[in-house]
Amino acid sequence: MDPPDTEQTVSLSTAVADDESSDSSPTSPFSTLNDLCYELSSLHDLATRGSWRSILDKVARARNHSLLSKPHEHLTYLAYNSLALVKLRRFADAAAEIDSLDDDLDSPHYRYESYVQHYSNRHGSMVPFVLRWIHAEIPSKLGKQQETLDRLYILLDFVRTELNKKMSNNLNVSIDLWRQRENFVVNSMICHHLGRKEFGVSLHLIRDMMIRNGEVKDPNPVSLSKLGYIQMQYGDLEGAKETFDRIESLVEGKEDVEMKNMVSRNKALVYLVGKDYVSAVKEYGECIERDESDVVSINNKALCLMYLRELSGSIQVLEKSLERVPVMALNETLVVNLCSMYELAYVNHSDTKKTLSNWIARVAPDDFDSSCTRI
Template sequence: MPGIVLEEELADALQEVAVKYLGVSSAGSRGVVRADHVSRDEAGLRELLRTGYLRAAVNLTATLITAAGQGPGRMHRPTKHTPRSLQLWLTRFAVMLRIRLHEPLLKEAEPFGDFSKPDMFYQFYPDLYENRCGSLVPFSLRLLVAELPGHVGKAEEAMDRLYIMLDVIQTMIKNLNDNKTEDGSEPITEEDKTESIRLWSGRRIRVMHSIVNCAIALKDYRLATNTLATLQRQATSAQQQRAITSALCRLHLLAGNVDAAVTHLNEARVTRLHICPTPDVREYVDMGLIDIAHGKYQDAYNNFARAADQEPTNIMVANNIAVCLLYMGRLKEAITVLQKAIQSDPERALSESLLVNLCTLHELQSANTGDKKLALLRLLCQHKSDTIPNVVEALKLT
């Protein structure tokens, strides 16, 4: 029995910051899109998401969910669920998570529980769905709600939820392998069995990736390593094998085990040879990260530069190049690298991580950084919508 908790309409956060720091006249030139500027349907919602007006998208989901009978004041009151209403909740929760509205998100997600209540299934509504059986709930909504505690410092609770999901999925796959439907109730055709195993195997991988993230948050690197190793054994292609081996390399670096990271780098390189003959961005980045762990910043810089040659707009690579230059005492060049990244692709480069790094470098260079930060704010107003959760923190304006 869900309902909207976040009743007030969200304002455009970037516009508010622009008015405060640039003045009404400067901020007024920035076009702001609101929920009432688009059609009040899924097409309008997609347009807001495409253009990056995320707070307006949250506002529109409230309108659409209210029209479905689950709006403000409806929590703990009887309601009817549909695939459409649950898809709207999924969109709303995903956007709220993206802009870090954690407190209202947790409150709005709470009534759903673990999605096991009878009214979450097609058979609860026989007049609407006749003989159809199964859950109304999108898998992505289940996974998002299971992961939620991990975003507010409760990774153990998220881990428990994820393992429950994993157990259910593994039971379904076992039933399918026994030539039965997912719930084990009746025989299944070979064609349906193959497609269902493919679907649920992919979902099992997604849950296991989430478990790895929770394990890393808990600094349980052994569990994270074992889970990735299981995924590595289950990989069905050289691309998957190579990606997981690279992830193991970076995980061991995070845990401080550089020798193990080197071992996995070499394993990933052997697998890569079956895909392409020359190193790619992933391999150069792994090599650069290991160089940093060894304190070899010039070698790391060289590897990241080779990665940048292949993907000039890769922001992660640009950030790592700047870090290497900083450690080599080349502060001005580090700033230039990030500035060039913004100039070459402002839509992509004006990200939270790059802005934080660039503002930090400006502060290391000079105590008088106000004008440079305001210049970045103007660029944000020119090129970005409302996608950065906290502009003030990103630009270090306080």
């Protein structure tokens, strides 16, 4: 049985959304994605819908028919192809794509000014940011955790160098973008350090990020929530409670559902640690009433009910969520837990899981791991 989830981490799609090409100039002459790269809007739409196999087909056709005419288009398509392979868990193939590049992503080979015949007015790196991130992350998918951490620290240095350049030139739009990238990389590093139970390093990283974001006097509740979660894992329960209380005072009186649910989930997490499952169920239930697509609360309410030996109730919570919001609730952790509950509750659980698996096959995106039903 998978343990309860807490807060959702920064997703890869967040990094992709604004990174179809590298930031190369303060202003852009392009009005659409297709102006920037061959049929880029189509690739972006497929990625948004989770149609990763279609992306592989589209990239293969473009390469086979020599439809990519400029150097940056090859890099953009390679980035989407690598991302699709990672999403489909074809990590060795994704690594092979990455290995086709020069070891130095800052090589002149990947700069606009090296191709004046194509880019008379552009300068800077043409390497999409998401490609740099995949380059850093892919070793961990092949069992090389330390190599990924090493590359993430190098990537963080690169991001901060670019951020300092934008700040010195007062390029506000670019500053916001590179600040988002900095936070994204730091959150990735925190996830890896937490996985290695390096809680002290994780605390240092989250606190340093908050200082850099100017959150000492005006903290972001989301950052504080992550801090509290790390404190709790570190064993500092009282420190975590203080952090969570601070969040509650910051969002008090606000009508933001997401913020209210964050407060309730934090309270529930404290109850979980104290094995007060009844109170945790109440908090998660209030979250679901406010937002029926809150997958973390749905999953954790079901697990708390199971801990209370209310197995039929926990199954009902998960099944109802799949009926109400199938796309939002179709989460691998949730499905794993539901199948585990079927195994505990039903003698003929194989038939029940097969029915679930057939439904998943009809509605799930390409990157959903259907093996989580354990049929």
